[in-house]
Amino acid sequence: MPAGPLTLVPPAGCAGLALVDGLLEGVATGVPWPAQVGHALLPLSQGLALVTLEGCVIEAGRNLAGEPRDSVRFHRHRPVAVLPDASADALLLRGALMRSVQICAAAEQALKLAIGYTTTRVQFGKPLASFQAVQHQIAGAASKLAAARILLDAAYDALASGDAGREIAAARINACLAGGECASVAHQVHGAMGYAWEYDLHRHTSAIQAWRAEFGPLTYWAERLGAQAMAAPSVDLWQFITS
Template sequence: MSENRSLLCDTATTLLRDATDIHALEEAGFATLLVGEADGGFGGDWGDVFAVLRIAGYEGFDLDIAGLILDPVPGDSLEQGAFAKVSLAAGALDRILEMSIDYVNTREQFGRPLAKFQAVQQSLAILAVEAAAVNSAGAGAALAFDHGDAAFEIAAAKMRTNQAIGIGTAIAHQAHGAIGFTQEYPLHPFTRRLNQWRMEFGNDRYWSEKLGAAVVDLGADGLWDEITRRSDRNTG
C-alpha cells in the first residue's frame, strides 16, 4: 500500500468510527477524493475510493459516504453504486469474519472453545474465502475504473459479491448461534445491511443476464481475449 493510501485509511478509520454527521467527512475532504490535486482535490484514484468505502463497511458506518464521494463524479451511476456496495461489502464481510473468529475462540461448549471443532474451522474457512473473493473483486473493479471502462468488471464484481453475501452471512450467523440472532448483539447491523446491498444496484438476475449477453456477443474465443485485454491495461 502506498504511503498516501495508508494515511488516507488511517484518517478514514478514525473519522468513520466517530463521525455522527456527514459534514465532518465533507470538511475532511472526502467529497473531493477523486478530484485532481490541481483542482483543489485529494487527487485519489478508485483504489482509494475502494479502501475508504471498505473501511466504512468494516466500521458499520451508517451515513452515505459513498454518495458524498461519488455523486460529483461523472459516469454511470448504476455502475458506481454497484461499486460502492461491493466495496462496503468487502469491509463488512471482513468484519463479520473477525467477529465470528473472536466468538468461536471465546465461546466454550463440550468443554472447549468452538474453534477447536473441525466442523467450525472448516465453516469459517469458507467465510474467509468468500470475503477474500469480494476484496479481490473490489480491488480489480477499482483498477478498471481507473482505466475508464469498468462495465465488465463491475458486473462480475457485484455478482461475485452477491454470491459471497449469501454464503458468508449464513455462516457468520451459524457460528454465533442464538446470540447472533438477538437485537442486542452487534452482528445483525452488518448482516442485515449486507443482505440489503445484495438487492441494490443490480441483483444476480440483472447482472448475470447483462454480462451473459455481453459475453455471448464476444463469441467463444472472445471472452478470454476480452478478459486479458482489459487487465493488460495495467501495464506497469
C-alpha cells in the first residue's frame, strides 16, 4: 500500500467506471476528500483497483454535511494495482460499518446537546427536562442508540473472526434507525434553536443524514438481511434471528 492517506469510494460511485485493457476510463462520483489524498481504492467488477489521483480532473461537490464528495474523471488512467481476489462487497461491508460508527458518534453528540438544552431551558416555570413527555422522547432515543452500539460491537467481533455479513447488516440498520431517531428528537426538543446555524446541533444531525445514505441506505441493508433470513433453513431461523 502507498504511504499517506487514501480514500475509499463506495461501490455506487464507481458505476460509471470501466477498466479496459488495463486502463481506467470514466467518472467516479461521491468520492470522499479526493483533493486531500493521493490515492483511491475503487471497487470494480475485476476487483479492487488502487489508483493515484495525480493528473485526474476533480469536480467539487458536497454532501449534506458539507463534506467534500467530488467527482473524479479518469481518462486512460493506469491503476497502481488491481486486486482481483478482493471483492467490492468486502469494501461495502467495511464502509457501512465505518459509517455506522460515525452515525452513532454523531447521534450521541446530538443527544448530549438535547439533554443540556432541556435541563437549562425553562418553560412554564421549570426546566423542559422535568416534563415527562420530554423525558420519554430522550430516553427512547437513547435506548435505540444503546442497542445500535451493542450490535456494532457484535459486528466488529464477527469481522475479526471471519464472515460478518449478517452482523454488519443488522448493525447498519439499527445505526441508521437510531441516528434518525436521535436527530429527530434532538431537533424537536430544541425547537427553533436547533435550526440556528450558529448552534452546533445541525453539524451532527446533517452528518447523520449524509452518512445514512453512503455505503448503502437503510432499505438496502434491510432487504439484504431479510434475504439472508429467508434463505436460512427453517430449523435454524430462530437461531438466525436471536444469535
